[in-house]
Amino acid sequence: MGYSEQKLQEEKVFKDPVHRYVHVRDQVIWDLIGTKEFQRLRRIKQLGTTFLTFHGAEHSRFNHSLGVYEIIRRIVDDVFDDRPKWSEEDRLLALCAGLLHDLGHGPFSHSFEKVFDLDHEHYTQATILGETEVNAVLRRVEQDFPKKVAEVIAKTSDKKIVISLISSQIDADRMDYLQRDAYFTGVSYGHFDMERILRVMRPHEEQVVIKQTGMHAVEDYIMSRYQMYWQVYFHPVTRSAEVILTKILHRAKELYENGYSFRQEPTHFISLFENTLTLEDYLKLDEAVILYYFQMWEAEEDEILRDLCRRFVNRNLFKYVEFDPAKEYKKLAELSVLFEKAGLAPDYYLVVDSSSDLPYDFYRPGEEEERLPIHLLMKNGEIRELSRESEIVDAISGKRRTDHKLYYPEDFLMDDSTMKTIKKQIRTLLDI
Structure with missing residues (x-):
């Protein structure tokens, strides 16, 4: 029996608050979970x-990655098993790609990426293909298996x-996140009938489709996603914290580039500031x-860096007002001048x-991002795009908020x- 087919003597389970249990029988999956690169995800908040x-949103990328793996395991083992148009040979590939899909996420993911012009998907592929413990496990399956997994995650696989x-x-x-x-946030919006x-x-041709009888469950899923984005992911208080986090990183980078002498040398940031970041550094x-440096920088001589770090660490966040940059650009210019006069650098405080x-959207020719639509499998075998059958989905299709x-x-x-x-x-001017 080859490594790819090896099973654990006894099934391992992770107790999970969302899926009740995450089941692991494959030796490959168990070994991947044990790698230092995957364990690192315990230290990255989802x-x-x-x-x-x-305050409950302390869960990690590790939690989420196990959850994605478990959903895929249930699909390929319980739903797709023995169905035409699904190849059992793709089972392990799907499980590994699901487990490792977020492997390259950095601290405070998207805010961090914006400041340093990084891409977590690039680092996911680099970790899978580089000299890592994850790569060594995948190569035991077959020499080019890391490449196959990376291509699935990069969406370049056939x-x-x-x-x-x-x-x-x-x-x-x-479905997991x-x-x-x-x-973990304690809201009711994200629940749907998974x-x-x-x-x-x-499985159908080149994508997964949904039987027509499941259309209403999919409608519920799409509306849950919509509500979660506006009630949780885009919550203005969360965005305030992201603004301060981003400004701290910008300020530290600016100070370093200007030869500022840090009391707490930013050792882990130097390759980021100098654009020489290696996979090992990342x-x-x-x-x-990151939080260690923020706490240390509360004692820096630079007033802006010190203040911003204190705000983030102690949750003294910025307030906000509704604002239309297209209509209120003159007001923004006036405020910038007044902030300067008040001794507040507008680049950091306004x-x-x-x-x-x-x-939700369906594919529109000529768009930069191709969005694979959700397709329904009708009773007569015909495939129909979801918004053509659902009035609810049609009402929000292509409408960006x-x-x-x-x-x-x-x-x-x-x-x-x-x-x-x-x-x-x-x-x-701010009407406060």
Whole structure:
């Protein structure tokens, strides 16, 4: 028996609050979970700064990755098993790609990526293909198996059905994070009937389709996703924390480039600041490391870095007002001048932040991003795109919602012990 077929003597289970249990019988999966690169995901929060808004949101990328694996395991072992158009040879590929799909996420994922122009998907592939423990496990399956797994995650594989299990508009990734994030934030929006959706999934040609009888469960899933984005993922308090986090990283980078002498040398950041980041450097970064520096930088001489770090560590966040940058650009210019006069650097203390989401769309030729639509398998065997059958989905298809807010330090503006006149002008403009 080859390594790819080896089973554990006894099934291992992880107790899980969302799926009850995560089941592992494959030796390959068990060995991947035990690698240092996968264990690192325990130190990366799934929801970044959301724990500062919803105090229960402390769950990790490790939790989520196991959850995605479990959903895919149930699909390929319980739903797709022995069905035409599904190849049993793709089973292990799907399980490994699902387990490892988030392997390259960095600390405070998306905020961190924006500042340093990084891409977690690049680092996921680099970790799978590089000189890592994960790569060594995958190569034991076969020499080019790491490449096959990386191609599925990069969506360049010819195994289109496997890709759609992990990355489409209804996939194991989304089905896990919606339920998991709803559970840990304590909200009700992210719940939908996953059991029903799994039962009506079918492999068909180059993607997974949904039996027509499951259409209403899919409608519920799409609306759950819509609500989660606007009630949780784009929550303005969470965005305030992200704004401050981003500004801390920008300030530290700017200071380093200007030759500033840090009391706490930013050792883990130097290759980021100098654009010489290696995979080894990247994998040493986690949220405990970042928070250590933030705590140390609370004692820095630079007033801006010191203040921003104190705000983040102690949750003294920026307040916000609704703001339309297209219509209110003159107001923003006026505020920038007044902030300068008040001794507040507008680049760091007056920030426009935008949130945007497209809850569902079908493929539109010429678009930059090809969105694989959800297809229904009709009773007569015909395949129909979801929004052609569902009035609910049709009503939101292709409709992007965007929201803009202006963030500022209210505590400073409310303190009239200094520059009372200027601060009053700012408050009038902000209508606070």
